[in-house]
Amino acid sequence: MVVALHRPTKAIVRRSAIKHNVAAACAQLKAGTELFAVVKANAYGHGLVEVAKLTRAAGATGLCVAVLDEALELRRAGITGPILVLGIVDPEAVQLAADNDIAVPVAENSWLHAASQNLTGTKPLRVHLATDTGMGRIGFTDTAELQQAAAFMQDEPAKFTLAGIFTHFATADEVDDTQFKAQCARFNEFVAALPQRPRYVHVANTATSLWHDACHGNMVRFGVGIYGLNPSGRTIAHTPYALEPAMRIESALVMCKHVPAGTTVSYGATYVSAEDEFIGTVPMGYADGWLRRMQGATVLVDGHRCPIVGRVCMDQFMIRLPHAYPRGTKVTLVGRDGDDEITLQDVADFAGTIHYEIACCLSERVPRVYVD
Numbered sequence: 001m002v003v004a005l006h007r008p009t010k011a012i013v014r015r016s017a018i019k020h021n022v023a024a025a026c027a028q029l030k031a032g033t034e035l036f037a038v039v040k041a042n043a044y045g046h047g048l049v050e051v052a053k054l055t056r057a058a059g060a061t062g063l064c065v066a067v068l069d070e071a072l073e074l075r076r077a078g079i080t081g082p083i084l085v086l087g088i089v090d091p092e093a094v095q096l097a098a099d100n101d102i103a104v105p106v107a108e109n110s111w112l113h114a115a116s117q118n119l120t121g122t123k124p125l126r127v128h129l130a131t132d133t134g135m136g137r138i139g140f141t142d143t144a145e146l147q148q149a150a151a152f153m154q155d156e157p158a159k160f161t162l163a164g165i166f167t168h169f170a171t172a173d174e175v176d177d178t179q180f181k182a183q184c185a186r187f188n189e190f191v192a193a194l195p196q197r198p199r200y201v202h203v204a205n206t207a208t209s210l211w212h213d214a215c216h217g218n219m220v221r222f223g224v225g226i227y228g229l230n231p232s233g234r235t236i237a238h239t240p241y242a243l244e245p246a247m248r249i250e251s252a253l254v255m256c257k258h259v260p261a262g263t264t265v266s267y268g269a270t271y272v273s274a275e276d277e278f279i280g281t282v283p284m285g286y287a288d289g290w291l292r293r294m295q296g297a298t299v300l301v302d303g304h305r306c307p308i309v310g311r312v313c314m315d316q317f318m319i320r321l322p323h324a325y326p327r328g329t330k331v332t333l334v335g336r337d338g339d340d341e342i343t344l345q346d347v348a349d350f351a352g353t354i355h356y357e358i359a360c361c362l363s364e365r366v367p368r369v370y371v372d
């Protein structure tokens with residue numbers, strides 16, 4: 001996709017925030033536990049390669065991504081060290097993973113057999129056993145099948161290295177830990193069923209690392225915390241260290257006009273000015289990831305909260321200003337302006353979703369700008 005460089009809209013990512021968040025998470029790890037930075041989905045919209053490098057420099061010993069292509073992009077950028085893909089890779093593509101030293105999960109024996117046929121045996125594929133302990137997404141649910149997978153890999157050492165076992169919690173960000181505890185217990189049974197503990201035993205996402213002491217893993221898959229976002233949203237406010245939000249989103253007015261009462265704004269003419277008003281146009285829309293349902297939310301201009309009036313268009317939206325401002329006046333969509341601040345959490349609250357989705361949905365058209 002084309003990156004819009006000749007437009008004032010940008011996502012500004014503060015390197016020091018990412019470094020702080022990762023270093024703080026590393027500092028509270030138990031001895032012998034490693035942190036892998038989860039940089040899937042373009043590092044939750046923050047920029048895959050740049051964030052991967054920052055997290056490695058701040059103490060992450062490995063990286064996790066969702067799909068093989070993200071892992072390959074990291075290798076192309078010259079990034080070394082362990083990389084784990086978290087989603088199921090096509091069995092046809094496993095040789096590519098092996099050649100690039102990229103670890104992948106296995107969730108079914110049929111996948112393992114198919115993968116085996118696509119491996120030449122020149123270099124073993126690193127595999128992590130995925131166990132489904134209650135997430136209902138990917139992973140073994142049956143202990144005997146898990147043991148068969150481990151045995152199959154042991155019999156094919158040229159093709160497979162059993163490198164890890166893991167699970168994923170469905171409710172680590174909730175106050176009630178009933179389901180969490182049940183998943184932990186089930187995971188411990190799975191681990192005990194293996195002839196030996198693999199190199200990596202891992203269960204913790206950010207929420208688990210913040211609020212639970214779980215399952216004696218030796219690696220943490222630290223995702224949303226990298227970006228300074230609380231995985232629970234507003235549910236659990238307390239965190240053992242301060243999370244510093246890394247991203248702000250800024251744009252600028254491309255036009256400001258004085259309109260009489262009765263002027264309609266945007267598609268469907270859903271907004272009609274009640275009086276003499278100043279309407280500003282901001283060059284960002286739903287094609288940039290600024291959702292159409294943000295109509296009625298506010299942005300900051302010169303320390304004022306200004307409402308988005310009329311429907312958000314594909315590439316632009318309009319706001320009501322307290323008075324005239326020149327073209328080029330800064331508009332803060334996410335971040336601080338004066339004494340006021342709009343967070344990704346505020347945006348998510350308004351849009352009826354979670355901050356993860358707002359950050360990930362920022363499209364490639366929005367340039368990512370890195371500042372210290």
Ligand SMILES: *Cc1c(COP(=O)(O)O)cnc(C)c1O
Nearest residue numbers: 038086168205206221222223224
């Ligand atoms: C995305 C993901 C994570 C990271 O989750 P956060 O809530 O962002 O920390 C960890 N593990 C798995 C399996 C994931 O899919």
